[in-house]
Amino acid sequence: xxxxxxxxAPLLTMTIASAILPQLIIAFGITLALLLVAWKRSQRTIxxxxxxxxFTALLANVSLLAMPTTQVTxxxxxxxxxxxxxxxxxxxxxxxxxxxxxxxxxxxxVHDEYYLLLLLLVLGAGVLVTSDHFASLFLGFELLSLSxxxxxxxxxxSNYSVExxxxxxxxSATASSFMLLGIAFIYSVTGDMSFNATTVSxxxxxxxxxxxxxxxxxLFVSGIAFKLSIAPFHFWTPDVYQGAPTPVTMLMxxxxxxxMFVVLLKCIIAQRYWLHDNFQLFxxxxxxxxxLLGNVMALKQQHLKRLLAYSSIAHMGYLLIVIIxxxxxxxxxxxxxxxxxxxxxxxxxxxxxxxxxxxxQQNSRVxxxxxxxxxxxxxxxxxxxxxxxxxxxxxxxxxxxxLTMGFIGKFYILSQATIxxxxxxxxxxxxxxxxxxxxxxxxxxxxFADAPSDRLFDTQKMNGKVKALEGHxxxxxxxxxxxxxxxxxxxxxxxxxxxxxSVSKLAN
Amino acid sequence: xxxxxxMLALVIAGALAWRAETYWQGSAKWLALISLALLxxxxxxxxxxxxxxxxxxxxxxxVLSRVxxxxxFNIQYSIALDQLSIVLIALTWLLAxxxxxxxxxxxxxxxxxxxxxxxxxxxxxIGVFVAVDMFLFFFFWEVMLLPMTxxxxxxxxxxxxxxxxxxxxxxxxxxxxxxxxxxxxxxxxLLQTGxxxxxxxxxxxxxxPLSMSQYLMxxxxxxxxxxxxxxxxxxxxxxxxxxAPTAGSVLLAGVLLKTGAYGLIRFVIxxxxxxxxxxAPIAATLAVVSIIYGAxxxxxxxxxxRLVAYSSISxxxxxxxxxxxxxxMAYQGAIVTMVAHGLSSAALFSLAGMIxxxxxxxxxxxxxxxxxxxxxxxxxxxxxxxAAFGLPGLANFIGEFLSLVGVFxxxxxxxxxxxxGLIGSAIYGMVLFQSSFQGTPTQDIIDLQPRxxxxxxxxxLMLLAIGLYPMLLLKFSFGA
Numbered sequence: 001x002x003x004x005x006x007x008x009a010p011l012l013t014m015t016i017a018s019a020i021l022p023q024l025i026i027a028f029g030i031t032l033a034l035l036l037v038a039w040k041r042s043q044r045t046i047x048x049x050x051x052x053x054x055f056t057a058l059l060a061n062v063s064l065l066a067m068p069t070t071q072v073t074x075x076x077x078x079x080x081x082x083x084x085x086x087x088x089x090x091x092x093x094x095x096x097x098x099x100x101x102x103x104x105x106x107x108x109x110v111h112d113e114y115y116l117l118l119l120l121l122v123l124g125a126g127v128l129v130t131s132d133h134f135a136s137l138f139l140g141f142e143l144l145s146l147s148x149x150x151x152x153x154x155x156x157x158s159n160y161s162v163e164x165x166x167x168x169x170x171x172s173a174t175a176s177s178f179m180l181l182g183i184a185f186i187y188s189v190t191g192d193m194s195f196n197a198t199t200v201s202x203x204x205x206x207x208x209x210x211x212x213x214x215x216x217x218x219l220f221v222s223g224i225a226f227k228l229s230i231a232p233f234h235f236w237t238p239d240v241y242q243g244a245p246t247p248v249t250m251l252m253x254x255x256x257x258x259x260m261f262v263v264l265l266k267c268i269i270a271q272r273y274w275l276h277d278n279f280q281l282f283x284x285x286x287x288x289x290x291x292l293l294g295n296v297m298a299l300k301q302q303h304l305k306r307l308l309a310y311s312s313i314a315h316m317g318y319l320l321i322v323i324i325x326x327x328x329x330x331x332x333x334x335x336x337x338x339x340x341x342x343x344x345x346x347x348x349x350x351x352x353x354x355x356x357x358x359x360x361q362q363n364s365r366v367x368x369x370x371x372x373x374x375x376x377x378x379x380x381x382x383x384x385x386x387x388x389x390x391x392x393x394x395x396x397x398x399x400x401x402x403l404t405m406g407f408i409g410k411f412y413i414l415s416q417a418t419i420x421x422x423x424x425x426x427x428x429x430x431x432x433x434x435x436x437x438x439x440x441x442x443x444x445x446x447x448f449a450d451a452p453s454d455r456l457f458d459t460q461k462m463n464g465k466v467k468a469l470e471g472h473x474x475x476x477x478x479x480x481x482x483x484x485x486x487x488x489x490x491x492x493x494x495x496x497x498x499x500x501x502s503v504s505k506l507a508n
Numbered sequence: 509x510x511x512x513x514x515m516l517a518l519v520i521a522g523a524l525a526w527r528a529e530t531y532w533q534g535s536a537k538w539l540a541l542i543s544l545a546l547l548x549x550x551x552x553x554x555x556x557x558x559x560x561x562x563x564x565x566x567x568x569x570x571v572l573s574r575v576x577x578x579x580x581f582n583i584q585y586s587i588a589l590d591q592l593s594i595v596l597i598a599l600t601w602l603l604a605x606x607x608x609x610x611x612x613x614x615x616x617x618x619x620x621x622x623x624x625x626x627x628x629x630x631x632x633x634i635g636v637f638v639a640v641d642m643f644l645f646f647f648f649w650e651v652m653l654l655p656m657t658x659x660x661x662x663x664x665x666x667x668x669x670x671x672x673x674x675x676x677x678x679x680x681x682x683x684x685x686x687x688x689x690x691x692x693x694x695x696x697x698l699l700q701t702g703x704x705x706x707x708x709x710x711x712x713x714x715x716x717p718l719s720m721s722q723y724l725m726x727x728x729x730x731x732x733x734x735x736x737x738x739x740x741x742x743x744x745x746x747x748x749x750x751x752a753p754t755a756g757s758v759l760l761a762g763v764l765l766k767t768g769a770y771g772l773i774r775f776v777i778x779x780x781x782x783x784x785x786x787x788a789p790i791a792a793t794l795a796v797v798s799i800i801y802g803a804x805x806x807x808x809x810x811x812x813x814r815l816v817a818y819s820s821i822s823x824x825x826x827x828x829x830x831x832x833x834x835x836x837m838a839y840q841g842a843i844v845t846m847v848a849h850g851l852s853s854a855a856l857f858s859l860a861g862m863i864x865x866x867x868x869x870x871x872x873x874x875x876x877x878x879x880x881x882x883x884x885x886x887x888x889x890x891x892x893x894x895a896a897f898g899l900p901g902l903a904n905f906i907g908e909f910l911s912l913v914g915v916f917x918x919x920x921x922x923x924x925x926x927x928x929g930l931i932g933s934a935i936y937g938m939v940l941f942q943s944s945f946q947g948t949p950t951q952d953i954i955d956l957q958p959r960x961x962x963x964x965x966x967x968x969l970m971l972l973a974i975g976l977y978p979m980l981l982l983k984f985s986f987g988a
């Protein structure tokens with residue numbers, strides 16, 4: 001056992017500082033933002049400032065992609081995988097920031113806190129993806145959860161928002177305490193909190209200790225599974241997805257999932273958990289339940305965000321397969337599959353939530369941006385073709401149909417499962433995706449159905465308000481660029497593949 | 509290269525037609541028709557030119573291009589042509605033009621987008637017939653599915669969403685099984701040769717033990733049996749055909765079902781000969797059941813299109829039976845049946861569309877005595893019904909005759925039972941004709957217009973040509 005401070009090497013060298021530069025930028029930005037709030041409370045300034053911070057961090061992160069793996073104290077380890085994941089997180093945060101802007105503008109109050117919370121959330125995710133130690137994992141976990149609670153409950157005037165924030169807070173606290181207990185159990189057996197602990201295999205074979213260790217693992221994973229909304233820890237997901245403002249749901253669907261999954265994979269790979277049969281069995285049952293339950297529950301939903309919540313449960317189930325079938329020989333491939341799938345998942349979710357947020361902006365019924373009905377999608381493609389197309393691409397990607405990244409992601413998972421001869425998991429995956437089509441396709445049909453003959457739209461058209469329907473210029477650029485990304489990466493997935501491959505070469 | 513450009517040009521022409529329709533109403537159909545005719549000519553010229561220049565009759569696969577696509581999995585964009593694919597692509601072109609023509613007045617909403625989807629489907633179908641990288645094949649397999657589903661779901665009849673959903677889920681789930689089989693074979697190649705490969709010609713070299721290949725074969729077989737369709741995986745077909753707009757039905761029956769047969773030939777029988785032989789009794793049983801069941805169900809339908817749809821199941825059963833007889837005569841019979849059925853079912857569905865436009869019903873009970881007012885239409889209907897039940901002199905007769913003779917040499921019991929299907933087809937063919945064109949006239953309808961005459965005339969001409977001079981197709985060996 002070595003404490004962090006007794007390390008003879010200097011705590012902060014240039015290499016270390018540059019390795020965590022993006023995180024440092026965010027942290028520094030948060031401090032500056034606090035000062036900025038004291039100096040001038042202006043919606044515009046803080047929004048521009050936060051996006052500047054995020055953008056700088058993204059630039060720093062991308063320029064550092066090629067940097068070799070660096071251990072930053074015992075707590076953090078920055079490698080190519082974490083940088084790739086952090087890029088995804090920063091991009092999602094930028095998009096969510098932009099989408100929040102217009103809905104926050106609708107209220108007279110100045111919402112500096114919202115932006116602060118968002119930056120804190122990103123920092124938490126940044127710590128998570130780089131963490132190499134249970135302590136930093138817990139730190140990032142809590143930072144992420146607490147800022148999310150604040151964001152979910154941001155509209156205190158809205159009943160739903162408060163309800164879902166409470167739900168999230170209580171369940172999240174429970175999950176973290178489970179996780180803490182699990183970490184304590186693991187620590188009690190291994191005597192080390194670092195991921196890289198060389199767990200002596202002899203320990204696991206001692207009857208009592210092994211059981212204790214596995215119990216710890218189970219508790220630890222259930223904490224993370226809560227965040228990933230993997231069944232049977234998914235109960236909060238539909239309510240919170242539905243009650244939170246759309247940009248916050250977007251954050252939850254992208255940042256929180258990416259960060260949590262990356263840290264889970266990191267931890268599992270470092271500790272070689274796959275050696276434990278019981279543990280694998282648990283993961284397998286989680287995956288199977290998630291895949292089937294998520295898709296079956298999504299079938300009858302009439303609310304779009306609720307439906308997406310259930311579909312996210314199913315997707316996390318698909319992704320768990322990657323972890324279950326991993327083996328010592330295929331670690332690089334595991335990372336590649338997981339990161340590609342996460343990238344595809346993020347892109348699809350961002351696309352869909354952008355459209356939802358934009359629809360909500362035009363819809364005066366939903367002041368607090370809670371949820372929209374599936375019926376609101378009616379004829380979207382004919383009303384605003386660009387939104388319809390983006391939504392279509394997002395849905396096809398989630399459904400895993402070729403021409404989209406989602407298909408390549410599924411191809412990765414299927415390849416891995418095939419190599420590992422996990423036929424039962426493959427069978428479940430196929431059945432689950434069959435079920436999922438039964439709700440993705442009707443949504444697509446809705447988008448292409450004839451536009452509802454509501455007078456609103458016609459009068460809008462007559463009054464020349466169609467321009468307003470298309471949204472702000474930045475949002476338009478966002479919509480079109482996501483359409484292009486979706487198509488390009490879908491047809492030429494090699495771009496992303498090469499990126500991940502080059503990143504993984506550095507990691508090994 | 510040329511074939512790639514043709515597919516690209518189809519997509520671009522579709523997009524152009526879509527845009528153009530918003531500026532000049534009625535331009536999309538002309539654009540689509542002209543581009544189809546033009547590209548079909550380009551294709552024909554290319555094939556003939558290639559055959560002369562390389563002094564090659566396409567008996568073997570001619571690889572046209574091979575470019576790296578997804579390096580991580582060693583997936584290439586590789587396309588090739590042989591006699592089988594050329595014949596099927598030619599059929600696709602012909603029916604594509606027919607489709608553009610039958611939709612002329614039928615499609616009134618979102619016309620531009622309709623033709624975009626139509627051309628995209630054609631591009632996808634051509635892709636399926638030329639792809640020799642399995643991943644690419646799967647890619648095109650799905651690309652043709654998406655716009656086809658859109659055609660059913662947007663422009664279909666009253667229960668269109670249900671039909672489109674059923675069609676899509678059946679195909680998608682079965683093709684995921686195929687995807688797993690593709691991946692597994694690719695990794696088997698990795699195990700055996702040290703390199704991951706999805707290249708068809710590499711796979712032909714593989715020596716897969718029977719214990720494994722039987723499962724792989726099954727993965728492919730299920731996907732193609734759904735598309736064919738064979739009992740018990742056929743239930744999407746009557747719905748999809750009935751609810752689709754006319755062009756959708758024509759394309760579905762004419763070409764999409766043939767992709768299933770094509771897949772069976774290329775990827776089941778040629779890739780896994782041993783496993784297929786072992787599986788033949790089951791496949792042949794399914795085929796015979798399909799033949800009898802399809803004929804029986806067709807006979808009981810009251811809906812014109814549904815009747816033709818069930819007859820398709822029956823006819824495609826002949827194709828499957830002939831393929832699993834592993835006999836060169838039966839094999840040729842299967843290919844002639846594929847082409848003949850493509851033509852005759854397309855013709856019947858076009859007729860159904862024409863009648864629907866006139867009386868707004870597909871129900872046979874609403875029809876009757878049309879011969880009085882529309883004798884030319886009646887004549888064509890009689891000829892096409894005759895083709896469907898295998899009247900000598902028309903293409904279907906040649907196909908079914910050769911299939912049955914071929915099958916009889918190998919599996920005589922099956923051939924005997926399958927021949928009963930011919931009687932069934934005569935019954936439902938006559939039911940179809942009698943209840944629509946004979947009897948007391950219910951109402952007067954307008955006879956065929958020049959555009960419709962072109963459609964029916966060209967299809968009948970092709971049926972007659974193959975029927976009277978089958979060497980048109982039989983002179984090719986199709987790689988048997």
